[in-house]
Amino acid sequence: MGKAVSQDLRLRLVRGIAEGKSRRAVAAQFEVAPSTAVRVQARYAATGSVERRPVRGVLPGLANSARIVRPLSTK
Structure with a gap:
């Protein structure tokens, strides 16, 4: 799996494509x-x-940890 792409980079990709560049060129x-x-x-x-x-x-x-742990305990 690749790395996450930052929001800033996503915005630059969209702007480059909107300027008329191909998606491959922007990539x-x-x-x-x-x-x-x-x-x-x-x-x-x-x-x-x-x-x-x-x-x-x-x-x-940890919000759901109690829901997970309780069914495992026998006491």
């Missing part, structure tokens, strides 16, 4: 995979935002 300029530029642009076109998708399947800190 090469900022040294990211062409698929990254394609995904960022598609997300921007669909939602108007360059923010990351929410990460799914991760428990938020």
Whole structure:
């Protein structure tokens, strides 16, 4: 799995594409995979935002730890 792309870089990708450069050219300029530029642009076109998708399947800190630990204890 690759590294996360910063919000600033996502915004620069979208601006470069909006200026008329190809997605591949913008990706090469900022040294990211062409698929990254394609995904960022598609997300921007669909939602108007360059923010990351929410990460799914991760428990938020210790908030749910009691729910997990209690069923395991027998006392």
